[in-house]
Amino acid sequence: MIILSCSFNHLTVKKNIFQRVFYFYYEGFRSMTIGRTLWMIILIKLFIMFVIFRLFFFPNFLNTNFDTDQERSDHVIEELTKPSNDYGKH
Amino acid sequence: MENIDLALVNWSRLQFGLTAMFHWVFVPLTLGLSFIMAIMETIYVRTGNPEWKRITKFWMILFAVNFAIGVATGLILEFEFGTNWSNYSWFVGDIFGAPLAIEGIMAFFLESTFVAVMFFGWEKVSKRFHLVSTWLVAVGASLSALWILVANAWMQNPTGMRFNPDTARNEMGNFWEVLFSNTAINKFLHTVSSGYVLGAIFVIGISAWFILKKREVLFAKRSMLVASIFGLIMSLFLIVTGDESAREIAKVQPMKFAAMEGLYEGRNNAPLVVIGLIQNPDPDTTQLNEKEFAFKVEIPNLLSYMAFLDPNAFVPGIRDLVRGNRDQGIISYYERIKRGKVAINTLAEYKEALRNGDEVRSGMLRARFDDPHWVNTYFKNFGYGYYDDPADLIPSVPVAFYSFHLMVILGGLFLIVFILTAFWVLKDTIETKRWFLRVAIWTIPLVYIAGMAGWLLAEMGRQPWVIQDLMPTLAAVTKIEASSVQITFWLFALTFTILAIAEVRIMLAQIKKGPKDGGK
Numbered sequence: 001m002i003i004l005s006c007s008f009n010h011l012t013v014k015k016n017i018f019q020r021v022f023y024f025y026y027e028g029f030r031s032m033t034i035g036r037t038l039w040m041i042i043l044i045k046l047f048i049m050f051v052i053f054r055l056f057f058f059p060n061f062l063n064t065n066f067d068t069d070q071e072r073s074d075h076v077i078e079e080l081t082k083p084s085n086d087y088g089k090h
Numbered sequence: 091m092e093n094i095d096l097a098l099v100n101w102s103r104l105q106f107g108l109t110a111m112f113h114w115v116f117v118p119l120t121l122g123l124s125f126i127m128a129i130m131e132t133i134y135v136r137t138g139n140p141e142w143k144r145i146t147k148f149w150m151i152l153f154a155v156n157f158a159i160g161v162a163t164g165l166i167l168e169f170e171f172g173t174n175w176s177n178y179s180w181f182v183g184d185i186f187g188a189p190l191a192i193e194g195i196m197a198f199f200l201e202s203t204f205v206a207v208m209f210f211g212w213e214k215v216s217k218r219f220h221l222v223s224t225w226l227v228a229v230g231a232s233l234s235a236l237w238i239l240v241a242n243a244w245m246q247n248p249t250g251m252r253f254n255p256d257t258a259r260n261e262m263g264n265f266w267e268v269l270f271s272n273t274a275i276n277k278f279l280h281t282v283s284s285g286y287v288l289g290a291i292f293v294i295g296i297s298a299w300f301i302l303k304k305r306e307v308l309f310a311k312r313s314m315l316v317a318s319i320f321g322l323i324m325s326l327f328l329i330v331t332g333d334e335s336a337r338e339i340a341k342v343q344p345m346k347f348a349a350m351e352g353l354y355e356g357r358n359n360a361p362l363v364v365i366g367l368i369q370n371p372d373p374d375t376t377q378l379n380e381k382e383f384a385f386k387v388e389i390p391n392l393l394s395y396m397a398f399l400d401p402n403a404f405v406p407g408i409r410d411l412v413r414g415n416r417d418q419g420i421i422s423y424y425e426r427i428k429r430g431k432v433a434i435n436t437l438a439e440y441k442e443a444l445r446n447g448d449e450v451r452s453g454m455l456r457a458r459f460d461d462p463h464w465v466n467t468y469f470k471n472f473g474y475g476y477y478d479d480p481a482d483l484i485p486s487v488p489v490a491f492y493s494f495h496l497m498v499i500l501g502g503l504f505l506i507v508f509i510l511t512a513f514w515v516l517k518d519t520i521e522t523k524r525w526f527l528r529v530a531i532w533t534i535p536l537v538y539i540a541g542m543a544g545w546l547l548a549e550m551g552r553q554p555w556v557i558q559d560l561m562p563t564l565a566a567v568t569k570i571e572a573s574s575v576q577i578t579f580w581l582f583a584l585t586f587t588i589l590a591i592a593e594v595r596i597m598l599a600q601i602k603k604g605p606k607d608g609g610k
Contacts, residue, residue, distance in 0.1 A: 028210025034151060034600065035209070038158035041592060046162060048585060053169060057578045060172035061568045062180060073257045074441075076180045080258060080565060081438035 098572040099564050102174045105579040107549070109166050111542055112586045116160020116593075118541055121235060121282055122289015123153045124228035128221075129316055135221045145309055146224075147212070148605030149293065152597055154209060159593040164238070166582065174575060178556055178566035183259030185251050185268060186241045193237035200230030232282050239281055243274035245557050246548070247342045253469060255440050255459045272338050277548075280331035283324050284541055287504055290321025291530075291537040294511050296601055298530035301521055309605050311515050318511035325505045332501070333396065340397035340405070343558060345483070346551040348408045349490035351393055354380055356407035356415065362392035365495065368488045378412060378480070381487050408487075412480045423480035426559075430475025433468040473560045485553040493546040500540035507533055 015023065029035070062072045127149050134142035168190065171179045179186070207215060207223035215223075244250075250267030251260040262268065294317045297310035340347040348354070351363055366386030374380075391401035398405075404418055414422025436455055443452035458464045477483055507530060514520040520527070552558060556566040 024210060024214065025206060027214075028206065031210075034596070035154065037596065038154060041589075042158050042161065045159075045585075045589065049162065049166060049169075053166065053578070053581070057574075057581070058169035058173040061176040061570065063172070069257070072180060073259070076177050077255075077258045077437065077441050079177050079569070080181070081434055081441070 095569075095572055096564075098570070098575060099567050101572050101575040101579060102170075102567050103563060105174065105575055105582065106167070106170055108579065108582055108586070109163075109170060110549075111545065112582075112590070113160070113163045113167065114541060114545060115538065115590065116156055116163060117235065118285030118288040118538075119156045119292055120153065120160060120231050121285030122287065123149060123156070123292065124224075124231050124289075125286060126289050126293055126317055126320055127153060128225045128228045129320060130313075131221050131224050133316070135217050141308070141312070144605050145313055148309070149313070150208065151600050152296075155593065155596050155600060157205070159589055159596075163586075163589075174568050174570070175556075175566050176568040178561060180259060181561055181566070182245075182557065183251075183254075183257075184262050185244055185248075185260050188262060188265070189237035189241045189268075193234050196230065196237070197234040200226060200233070204230065232285075235282055235285075236278050239278045240269055240274045242548075243271060243277040244268055245555075246277070246552060247271055247273035247338075248557055248560055249273075253459060253465075255437055255456060258437075272334075273342060276331060276335040276338050280328065280335050281544075283328045283331055284544060286324040287321055287328055287501075288537045288541060290317040290324065290508065291504055291533050293317035294321070294507065295531045295534040298527040299601070300604070302524065302527050302531075306604050307521065311518075311520060314511050314520065315515045318508045318515065321504070322508040322512060325501070325508055328501060329505075332498075336396050337399070343552055344406050345408065345411050346485065346490065346547075347397065348406060348411065349485045349487045349551055350494040350547060352381060352383065352487050352491045353393070353405060353407040354378075354409050356405055356410040356418070358394065358402055358404045359391045360393035360397075360403075360405040361388035361390045362396060363388050363491075363495075365499075366491070368491060378408065378484060380408075408484055412484070423474065423483055426471040426474040427477055427480065429468045429471040430473060430477075432475070433472040434475040436468070470559060473555060473557070473562050473565070476562050476565055477554075483554060485551050490547055490551040493543040493550070497540050497543040497547065500536055500543070504533065504537060504540070 029039075032039070062075070066072045066075060127146055130142055130146040130149065134140075134146055171186075204223040204226040207220065208227050211220045211223060248260070249271050250262065250264040252263045253259075254261050268274065293313050297313045297317070300306045300310040336347070339350075348356075351360075352366065352368060353360065363383070364387045367384040368381045369384045371380060371382045393405055394403040395401045397403060406415065406418060406420055410418065410420055412423045414420050414425065436458055440452055440455040440459075443455060459469065474483070510523075510526060511520070511530065514523055514526070554562040554564070556563045
């Protein structure tokens with residue numbers, strides 16, 4: 001709501017709040033210089049992280065291998081209660 | 091888990107360490123620079139002097155570079171929790187999930203909204219609203235850090251929860267106890283104030299470069315003045331929070347405290363080692379892989395005072411913790427290992443009784459997990475049950491000792507840098523101290539090293555625990571192929587290196603351009 005009270009030099013006062021917010025961001029992005037490079041880096045980074053890393057290399061182990069929370073908890077309990085001599089030195 | 095693969099554990103640790111340390115390259119500068127920018131903009135709004143606007147906008151560009159390249163790097167840690175640390179992720183339950191969810195929501199709304207106003211809003215919104223946005227970005231960044239640090243503090247000092255043996259998860263018993271534990275408060279204050287110090291050193295170092303180049307001297311001196319006064323106040327605060335943190339460590343992580351001082355034999359009137367060189371004993375006849383000092387400089391009684399605010403207090407050493415000390419009420423690690431095995435076996439027997447439909451036995455075993463005495467006596471030592479040899483429960487003493495002392499010594503150096511900077515800028519003689527300006531530039535990498543040393547102490551100093559006393563690292567890891575962790579480790583290393591190079595190159599280019607119109 002605070003943005004309602006903002007003054008925009010180049011926008012007509014007839015624009016509603018959503019249009020004003022949209023143009024605020026739109027003009028901001030348009031007038032960026034170094035910001036364009038940075039946004040490019042952000043987008044490439046997010047693509048690598050969420051599409052390549054997340055999809056191909058980082059499945060959630062418990063969600064992928066077990067269907068229910070009961071199965072997941074049974075698995076973890078089994079892992080945690082193995083005899084101690086099955087663990088090596090850290 | 092037939093003979094856990096140590097290569098898997100070590101690669102998983104290495105991968106997490108790499109990711110966390112890379113993430114921490116960006117976070118402290120965001121924390122520190124945001125407040126310095128807010129102070130500079132406040133001066134601009136109060137004085138109306140456009141030079142301060144120009145100064146603010148220049149540092150805002152460097153903030154933007156750092157923010158853009160660093161943003162979302164922390165999310166990789168969350169991927170790793172699900173893939174590489176699934177036992178841990180399950181075990182911590184909503185204790186870890188709740189703070190991280192709050193962090194995500196806060197970061198999104200506060201930062202995405204007000205960062206946009208901060209960068210796009212010059213001349214579009216009122217001066218005061220822009221200033222409020224800048225301050226909200228600064229406060230929001232620190233508050234975002236709060237939640238992940240609360241989660242980390244809980245791992246150092248698990249409190250405010252109860253363990254549910256039916257689900258093998260820890261459930262939040264008291265949110266406020268988790269949020270306001272002394273460990274969480276100290277961890278938050280010490281960590282964010284270290285970020286503020288880093289931001290101040292960064293501004294002073296870059297400004298020193300401008301003065302050495304005889305460019306933008308007024309801009310540089312004004313930046314230095316703000317940064318040095320801010321840095322000086324934050325350094326003093328850092329000392330106070332560091333002191334509080336040390337006292338908390340002595341209480342809840344006495345092994346880490348002993349390791350960071352290389353203290354094997356506990357004593358009253360314990361001295362603080364100011365500097366020292368650790369070596370292996372020759373011949374090594376110890377059973378605990380003990381080290382000794384080749385030389386050391388000590389201050390009498392100071393360690394006792396630091397730990398318990400009493401110069402005569404007894405500070406337990408590593409041997410006291412392993413072998414126990416009846417006079418001081420310290421239970422030996424041998425006893426804690428036995429109790430831990432009881433807790434693990436009770437959980438196993440409970441599940442077995444459930445499987446067999448033995449309601450009487452399962453009900454009896456289940457009741458133990460609700461009995462405060464049993465929980466305090468046995469469950470609180472759950473993690474010890476994974477070990478047979480107490481030597482495996484001792485962290486690397488050289489890593490803990492050197493990282494602690496490096497952090498403290500560098501912290502002292504930064505304090506001197508702030509005092510001298512403020513003094514010479516106010517005397518208007520900083521331009522003549524060219525040697526000091528060079529030192530100020532080289533202090534930038536040192537402040538990053540100090541921050542990393544602090545995290546090394548926090549995380550390596552508490553090994554073998556991923557959750558103090560409850561879950562060791564080797565039980566937390568997912569049983570997957572070590573080779574797959576190696577692949578992702580190298581992928582991360584490559585990606586992070588490219589991002590780091592991009593950060594440095596873009597930042598250097600912006601610094602060389604200097605504070606012109608401020609840009610966007």
